[in-house]
Amino acid sequence: MNTKKTDRLSNPTRRTIVKGLAASPLVLALGANKLGAQELSQMSSNTQSSNSEFVNGVSDSQIVLGTSAAFTGPSRGLGIELYRGAMAYFQDVNSKGGVHGREITLKLYDDGYQPDPAVNNTTKLMRDDKVFALFGYVGTPTVTRVLPLLKKFQDENFLLFFPFTGAQPQRQLPYGPFAFNLRASYRQETGGLVENFVKVGREKVGVFYQADAYGRSGWAGCREALAKHNLKMVGEATYTRGTQYTASLKDQVEWFMRDKPDAIVCIGAYAACAAFLRDAVDGGLQIPIANLSFVGSENLLKLITDDDEIEHAEQYSQFLVNSQVVPSYNDLSLEGVQLYDEFMTKNAPSAPSEVTSDDEEYKTFDRSFVSLEGFLNAKLMTEILTRLGPEPTREGVEEAVFSIQDLDLGIGETVSFNEDRRQGLDRVYYTIVENGSFVPLRDWDSASNSWTEAASS
Amino acid sequence: MMKITRLFQWTIFGIIGLFGVIGFTNAVVTITAIDQDLTREARENSQDIAKAIADGNVDILLNNDLSTLQSRIDQMLSLLGSNGYIYITDENDEIIAHTFVPHIPEQISTGEITGDIIERTLKGKGDFIEVSHPILAGVGGNVHIGVDQGDVSLMIQGAMGNQVWPLAITFLVAIVLGILLVNLAARPIQQLLHYAVALAKKESVDEPHNEKLLERKDEAGDLARLYQYFALVADPNRSGIDAK
Numbered sequence: 001m002n003t004k005k006t007d008r009l010s011n012p013t014r015r016t017i018v019k020g021l022a023a024s025p026l027v028l029a030l031g032a033n034k035l036g037a038q039e040l041s042q043m044s045s046n047t048q049s050s051n052s053e054f055v056n057g058v059s060d061s062q063i064v065l066g067t068s069a070a071f072t073g074p075s076r077g078l079g080i081e082l083y084r085g086a087m088a089y090f091q092d093v094n095s096k097g098g099v100h101g102r103e104i105t106l107k108l109y110d111d112g113y114q115p116d117p118a119v120n121n122t123t124k125l126m127r128d129d130k131v132f133a134l135f136g137y138v139g140t141p142t143v144t145r146v147l148p149l150l151k152k153f154q155d156e157n158f159l160l161f162f163p164f165t166g167a168q169p170q171r172q173l174p175y176g177p178f179a180f181n182l183r184a185s186y187r188q189e190t191g192g193l194v195e196n197f198v199k200v201g202r203e204k205v206g207v208f209y210q211a212d213a214y215g216r217s218g219w220a221g222c223r224e225a226l227a228k229h230n231l232k233m234v235g236e237a238t239y240t241r242g243t244q245y246t247a248s249l250k251d252q253v254e255w256f257m258r259d260k261p262d263a264i265v266c267i268g269a270y271a272a273c274a275a276f277l278r279d280a281v282d283g284g285l286q287i288p289i290a291n292l293s294f295v296g297s298e299n300l301l302k303l304i305t306d307d308d309e310i311e312h313a314e315q316y317s318q319f320l321v322n323s324q325v326v327p328s329y330n331d332l333s334l335e336g337v338q339l340y341d342e343f344m345t346k347n348a349p350s351a352p353s354e355v356t357s358d359d360e361e362y363k364t365f366d367r368s369f370v371s372l373e374g375f376l377n378a379k380l381m382t383e384i385l386t387r388l389g390p391e392p393t394r395e396g397v398e399e400a401v402f403s404i405q406d407l408d409l410g411i412g413e414t415v416s417f418n419e420d421r422r423q424g425l426d427r428v429y430y431t432i433v434e435n436g437s438f439v440p441l442r443d444w445d446s447a448s449n450s451w452t453e454a455a456s457s
Numbered sequence: 458m459m460k461i462t463r464l465f466q467w468t469i470f471g472i473i474g475l476f477g478v479i480g481f482t483n484a485v486v487t488i489t490a491i492d493q494d495l496t497r498e499a500r501e502n503s504q505d506i507a508k509a510i511a512d513g514n515v516d517i518l519l520n521n522d523l524s525t526l527q528s529r530i531d532q533m534l535s536l537l538g539s540n541g542y543i544y545i546t547d548e549n550d551e552i553i554a555h556t557f558v559p560h561i562p563e564q565i566s567t568g569e570i571t572g573d574i575i576e577r578t579l580k581g582k583g584d585f586i587e588v589s590h591p592i593l594a595g596v597g598g599n600v601h602i603g604v605d606q607g608d609v610s611l612m613i614q615g616a617m618g619n620q621v622w623p624l625a626i627t628f629l630v631a632i633v634l635g636i637l638l639v640n641l642a643a644r645p646i647q648q649l650l651h652y653a654v655a656l657a658k659k660e661s662v663d664e665p666h667n668e669k670l671l672e673r674k675d676e677a678g679d680l681a682r683l684y685q686y687f688a689l690v691a692d693p694n695r696s697g698i699d700a701k
Contacts, residue, residue, distance in 0.1 A: 115531075169522060169528075213528040215527075216523045220521075236560065236561070237560045238559055255559065
């Protein structure tokens with residue numbers, strides 16, 4: 001551990017991040033055990049002198065963004081991977097001197113994917129830490145509750161950038177003007193999934209969802225998409241946020257068995273969705289089970305394939321179809337994905353030990369859809385900060401964002417923003433599992449046939 | 458063990474009975490009042506919550522922002538106890554947001570939704586009081602709030618416990634005090650009895666407690682002096698009697 005922290009300090013990019021966090025008593029307390037007295041003294045005094053020069057999250061050498069996300073609990077994989085992806089890019093920017101001479105620092109707080117801590121963390125970020133902007137939040141129930149704070153402090157021009165949620169509240173009035181999104185919305189994801197299921201004759205679509213704002217957002221998207229075909233949902237069941245993989249979801253499966261849907265769309269996080277997939281296939285509900293991008297595909301796949309009690313992991317994964325809002329991280333023909341691949345190897349970002357729990361083991365993924373999204377978020381954020389010029393102010397942020405027109409992030413899609421368009425990307429990608437990893441789903445008819453065959457065999 | 462004088466046994470039983478009747482009547486009246494008050498309060502709270510949701514989220518409903526609506530009802534759910542529920546129906550009585558896990562109970566998804574206040578039994582969940590409040594006079598749908606009658610009963614039992622314990626303790630203290638007071642009243646009669654027996658057996662009565670008895674100004678003292686008189690009349694030569 002000692003070595004780890006010393007290494008961190010010897011790396012100039014990491015040091016910047018630690019420096020930004022060093023003011024927190026937790027970090028100082030942890031650091032006191034692990035660092036030499038001289039190193040700690042130097043780090044604190046640097047931070048204090050830097051802090052005294054901060055104006056709205058900007059100093060001569062740093063620009064501080066605030067993040068509240070799930071770094072602990074059953075959905076911690078989402079927060080950790082999103083952070084790692086972003087850091088892969090920011091570390092590279094910082095190692096080259098930052099943006100207009102300022103290194104990008106993230107001030108992190110853990111909310112465990114719970115709304116109340118998210119609100120408290122955001123208040124701290126706005127009032128105490130006075131960060132430049134909010135960046136990389138995770139989850140609908142958390143972000144939905146945070147949005148009114150942005151309105152409350154609108155005079156201070158705080159904006160939320162690229163939250164890891166496709167819900168509507170930050171895409172429409174009254175809170176839409178306080179956020180910018182990169183990813184496609186849940187409406188687009190659920191709409192696409194339903195559209196494709198209906199096209200292949202699977203018109204009886206059921207919805208399994210988290211009993212909260214996130215689940216409701218996806219549920220509403222499915223309902224809307226079905227209504228376009230004069231169809232209604234065939235069965236719906238819910239689960240409580242925070243449900244672990246070890247939980248039994250047989251009640252929900254039995255409920256669906258009554259209605260006999262042709263396909264199920266899950267609006268949930270990986271632990272519960274993996275448990276549902278397991279219980280559904282075991283219970284004879286052998287139909288395609290789709291998940292949205294938020295699920296954390298790799299985490300889900302890991303759960304259903306790593307379980308020692310599962311003899312044939314593929315029997316679960318063969319029914320899995322996940323929508324994504326970024327292209328496959330294996331598609332190295334895309335320049336942006338290539339860069340992501342290179343930076344993830346070169347910078348090898350680790351989980352943020354300052355906010356994760358030692359009691360919860362977490363093994364990071366070399367590559368994942370979530371970290372790729374974090375990477376693209378960071379790339380676009382860096383572009384915005386660059387466009388803000390050498391004297392960045394919160395007041396100038398919107399103008400800088402709106403100056404982005406047809407920006408190529410290297411994923412085959414361009415990004416544009418204006419007053420009426422505060423979401424960068426619209427494309428939804430579909431993936432299935434082959435040979436233990438997610439691959440693009442290109443032919444829905446063929447996939448539907450294989451689901452039918454798998455069920456009959 | 459506290460001994461009850463035979464003379465006052467029925468008096469004691471009467472006092473206990475009287476206290477019992479008073480305590481029981483008091484408890485029944487209090488419990489009935491608590492039951493009615495808390496049941497009414499639970500209904501009124503539910504109606505207030507339903508009204509707050511219905512009136513405070515009209516814009517959200519009109520914008521069809523169901524995730525924010527869900528977030529609002531999730532926040533309210535904690536006010537309804539461990540097993541309460543909230544669901545919102547649109548103008549076509551279709552449920553557009555709810556808090557049920559693992560699914561919407563069949564009685565609700567298939568049943569007709571009628572009345573401002575109804576009582577329901579949901580399979581596997583219990584008995585509920587369900588109140589409704591219209592959104593935009595009903596054209597925007599309705600908010601429905603379910604409060605578990607088990608939770609209300611527990612609350613009532615808790616309040617009753619708070620009332621019954623003091624009553625029971627008062628009852629017991631009153632009985633003990635009653636017995637003590639009766640025994641206190643019976644003590645001169647017991648002394649008188651012992652004095653009379655001693656006179657009859659011609660035993661020595663020259664004792665300090667007998668002196669005190671003979672000096673009493675009440676009926677016990679009068680009777681003691683009368684027995685003394687009879688004893689002297691019967692045996693004028695009897696010694697050890699200081700005639701009063």
